[in-house]
Amino acid sequence: xxxxxPGTPSTPGRVHLDNGGRAPWHPLARQAFEQAxxxxxxxPRRLHAEGRRAARLLDGxxxxxxxxxxxxxxxxxxxxxHTASLHAAVASATAARRRAGAGVVVSGVExxxxxxxxxxxxxxxTAEVDRLGRVDADTMSAAVRAPGVALAALQHANGEVGTIxxxxxxxxxxxxxGVPLLVDAGASVGHVAVPETWDLxxxxxxxxxxxxxxxxxxxxxxxxxAPVGPQDEDPWAPGGVSVPLAFAAAVALQAVEADRxxxxxxxxxxxxxxxxxxxxxxxVEVVGDPEGRLPHVATFSFLYVDGEALVxxxxxxxxxxxxxxxxxxxxxxxxxxxxxxGVLTHGNVRIALDRTxxxxxxxxxxxxxPDAVARVREMLGVGGL
Amino acid sequence: xxxxxPGTPSTPGRVHLDNGGRAPWHPLARQAFEQAxxxxxxxPRRLHAEGRRAARLLDGxxxxxxxxxxxxxxxxxxxxxHTASLHAAVASATAARRRAGAGVVVSGVExxxxxxxxxxxxxxxTAEVDRLGRVDADTMSAAVRAPGVALAALQHANGEVGTIxxxxxxxxxxxxxGVPLLVDAGASVGHVAVPETWDLxxxxxxxxxxxxxxxxxxxxxxxxxAPVGPQDEDPWAPGGVSVPLAFAAAVALQAVEADRxxxxxxxxxxxxxxxxxxxxxxxVEVVGDPEGRLPHVATFSFLYVDGEALVxxxxxxxxxxxxxxxxxxxxxxxxxxxxxxGVLTHGNVRIALDRTxxxxxxxxxxxxxPDAVARVREMLGVGGL
Numbered sequence: 001x002x003x004x005x006p007g008t009p010s011t012p013g014r015v016h017l018d019n020g021g022r023a024p025w026h027p028l029a030r031q032a033f034e035q036a037x038x039x040x041x042x043x044p045r046r047l048h049a050e051g052r053r054a055a056r057l058l059d060g061x062x063x064x065x066x067x068x069x070x071x072x073x074x075x076x077x078x079x080x081x082h083t084a085s086l087h088a089a090v091a092s093a094t095a096a097r098r099r100a101g102a103g104v105v106v107s108g109v110e111x112x113x114x115x116x117x118x119x120x121x122x123x124x125x126t127a128e129v130d131r132l133g134r135v136d137a138d139t140m141s142a143a144v145r146a147p148g149v150a151l152a153a154l155q156h157a158n159g160e161v162g163t164i165x166x167x168x169x170x171x172x173x174x175x176x177x178g179v180p181l182l183v184d185a186g187a188s189v190g191h192v193a194v195p196e197t198w199d200l201x202x203x204x205x206x207x208x209x210x211x212x213x214x215x216x217x218x219x220x221x222x223x224x225x226a227p228v229g230p231q232d233e234d235p236w237a238p239g240g241v242s243v244p245l246a247f248a249a250a251v252a253l254q255a256v257e258a259d260r261x262x263x264x265x266x267x268x269x270x271x272x273x274x275x276x277x278x279x280x281x282x283x284v285e286v287v288g289d290p291e292g293r294l295p296h297v298a299t300f301s302f303l304y305v306d307g308e309a310l311v312x313x314x315x316x317x318x319x320x321x322x323x324x325x326x327x328x329x330x331x332x333x334x335x336x337x338x339x340x341x342g343v344l345t346h347g348n349v350r351i352a353l354d355r356t357x358x359x360x361x362x363x364x365x366x367x368x369x370p371d372a373v374a375r376v377r378e379m380l381g382v383g384g385l
Numbered sequence: 386x387x388x389x390x391p392g393t394p395s396t397p398g399r400v401h402l403d404n405g406g407r408a409p410w411h412p413l414a415r416q417a418f419e420q421a422x423x424x425x426x427x428x429p430r431r432l433h434a435e436g437r438r439a440a441r442l443l444d445g446x447x448x449x450x451x452x453x454x455x456x457x458x459x460x461x462x463x464x465x466x467h468t469a470s471l472h473a474a475v476a477s478a479t480a481a482r483r484r485a486g487a488g489v490v491v492s493g494v495e496x497x498x499x500x501x502x503x504x505x506x507x508x509x510x511t512a513e514v515d516r517l518g519r520v521d522a523d524t525m526s527a528a529v530r531a532p533g534v535a536l537a538a539l540q541h542a543n544g545e546v547g548t549i550x551x552x553x554x555x556x557x558x559x560x561x562x563g564v565p566l567l568v569d570a571g572a573s574v575g576h577v578a579v580p581e582t583w584d585l586x587x588x589x590x591x592x593x594x595x596x597x598x599x600x601x602x603x604x605x606x607x608x609x610x611a612p613v614g615p616q617d618e619d620p621w622a623p624g625g626v627s628v629p630l631a632f633a634a635a636v637a638l639q640a641v642e643a644d645r646x647x648x649x650x651x652x653x654x655x656x657x658x659x660x661x662x663x664x665x666x667x668x669v670e671v672v673g674d675p676e677g678r679l680p681h682v683a684t685f686s687f688l689y690v691d692g693e694a695l696v697x698x699x700x701x702x703x704x705x706x707x708x709x710x711x712x713x714x715x716x717x718x719x720x721x722x723x724x725x726x727g728v729l730t731h732g733n734v735r736i737a738l739d740r741t742x743x744x745x746x747x748x749x750x751x752x753x754x755p756d757a758v759a760r761v762r763e764m765l766g767v768g769g770l
Contacts, residue, residue: 016435022428030422037415043407047696048705050401080465080598083624087615113624116615213465213598213627230472230501239468239498242598242630311432320433 020352026209032251036244061250082204090117101148108340133163141173159187161288162297171197205249268295305347405737411594417636421629446635467589475502486533493725518548526558544572546673547682556582590634653680690732
């Protein structure tokens with residue numbers, strides 16, 4: 001058995017800069033998980049002392065998450081994960097408004113889970129984004145006001161490029177039109193302040209330093225939802241969720257909220273340094289809004305570079321990064337987000353800084369990136385361009 | 386933070402006999418989880434070293450579970466949990482056979498998740514069970530052979546009363562009729578040998594000493610399934626599963642399989658002792674098949690007793706038990722399993738022995754139960770009956 005600190009890269013000197021959506025566990029999440037495994041391993045639906053103790057931990061977790069999100073405890077539900085939250089929110093909110101119509105208004109840069117869920121639940125209507133990845137508030141508001149709209153979905157911030165969306169303005173329009181607004185805050189909760197202008201809000205513990213295998217969906221009490229799928233005691237997590245995971249997620253959120261502002265400015269400065277350094281590399285586009293953005297995400301697209309090759313090249317030199325153009329075993333398509341923005345979909349590299357990422361690590365990354373890009377261009381025979 | 390051994394009751398002297406569906410973690414599962422948290426916390430779909438390491442752990446987990454179930458690695462899928470496995474299996478297998486019809490043949494004692502999924506996916510056709518909780522193989526086989534059947538579902542063993550079902554015979558009939566058979570082995574895997582006569586098989590890590598928050602669904606390669614719900618890279622677990630949970634589940638299964646036969650005979654002897662002792666209490670029905678049964682489950686229904694009151698009475702005396710007639714906050718109906726068997730649905734108590742349950746604990750339970758029953762009857766004013 002390995003004795004490396006769980007949740008941290010176990011190879012010395014290695015720099016992990018791919019922390020969006022699956023960050024290392026916060027140390028307090030680890031402690032909370034152990035505590036909850038000791039005290040809350042039983043089924044919280046049972047009547048005996050062990051069951052009641054598990055139920056109390058789960059209630060406490062809901063309460064803590066609700067406080068962090070500006071919601072009431074009974075408005076917060078745990079789900080099997082962020083994708084499950086988004087699927088359930090789109091399906092159940094749309095089903096509850098069948099009479100209003102089947103239209104689901106989305107921005108073009110929503111997560112694939114929202115786009116696919118909209119296709120299944122009704123008729124997807126897409127509000128285009130600009131080259132920075134931002135939807136125009138007036139355009140989306142007009143789409144929300146159109147007849148036959150059951151639901152609108154607008155992410156708080158885009159996890160691939162960092163751009164923050166005009167959630168408040170669109171929510172104003174949605175409220176006036178009587179259309180519920182789903183806000184995907186999976187890339188922003190724990191990193192920046194999240195507005196309270198939402199009707200349904202999905203948040204991702206695995207992104208803020210909590211565990212994967214549990215998600216959060218908050219639904220305002222005023223929002224009607226209709227259960228979809230087979231009947232279950234818990235329509236948001238059929239069969240129930242793991243209490244230790246939910247508890248660890250809540251403790252991690254409290255922990256990251258406690259020093260969020262300091263971490264926000266620290267990481268924002270590092271990201272600005274990276275964006276400035278990378279802009280000096282020839283034939284690069286620094287992607288996403290330079291101002292209204294997540295503090296910890298930086299994204300670039302390089303001309304004459306294959307994204308998968310660049311990820312591999314950096315990996316061999318000790319740096320783990322993400323890419324919107326690298327193919328995993330099962331995803332052979334480049335990022336729909338980059339395509340919707342009209343920026344280069346190949347040669348893309350994305351970094352998301354963890355709370356533990358140091359300035360020294362960022363500087364080392366900036367130092368190796370130009371040569372890595374040059375080597376990949378060399379391999380592709382475009383070194384002289 | 387508590388320093389009790391995680392996954393074990395933290396109150397000294399307390400006896401936890403409600404281990405069906407949510408057992409304490411096996412110690413090796415705990416170790417495996419820590420190892421996987423160190424080495425496999427990253428997203429297994431990413432291309433860098435951390436992602437590939439997580440993917441290898443996940444592949445290893447699938448391989449280990451497949452070996453234990455007599456399946457091929459590529460036939461095994463992780464899901465968000467046992468209920469999710471059952472929902473997905475019923476929905477996707479039924480959807481793939483739309484042309485055959487919408488009939489879903491089930492036994493009357495399947496889990497609620499199967500019954501509700503069958504109602505949503507098609508038209509449920511129920512094969513009744515006898516007073517021991519067993520379906521008649523000929524009756525169910527005839528139902529499977531009838532026109533218009535898309536899917537049949539028969540559990541391997543009933544987790545509430547322990548009765549083993551004639552899975553082999555029904556699978557013979559199903560194969561001859563070209564109807565896939567879903568076997569819910571959520572109460573039996575890790576406790577008894579599981580037959581390989583299935584087309585889809587669902588198994589529950591939380592029942593065998595692995596974590597909650599992850600499930601297992603195996604589908605033979607010959608079985609057609611159609612994706613249901615929004616498109617996703619992983620149709621069985623949209624968004625992917627937690628690698629540490631899957632790895633811990635697999636290691637726990639290997640561990641319990643390693644001494645399954647010894648644990649089976651040890652616990653069977655204890656359960657026979659309990660069943661014999663309880664039968665001496667006046668006005669009791671010892672429920673389920675005396676022979677063809679799970680080795681670790683024992684269930685009784687007492688006349689003139691309220692199940693919820695008896696669970697509470699035993700809890701106050703240090704014993705945690707389950708009940709098919711106790712109401713949780715959200716389930717106000719008594720067990721549909723007991724109702725289908727035609728036995729008393731009130732005054733029900735169920736115990737499921739963990740691998741760590743000792744003979745001394747079982748004897749203490751047998752010693753306190755008669756007085757607890759008498760006290761509850763006294764409270765209800767039927768002490769003299």
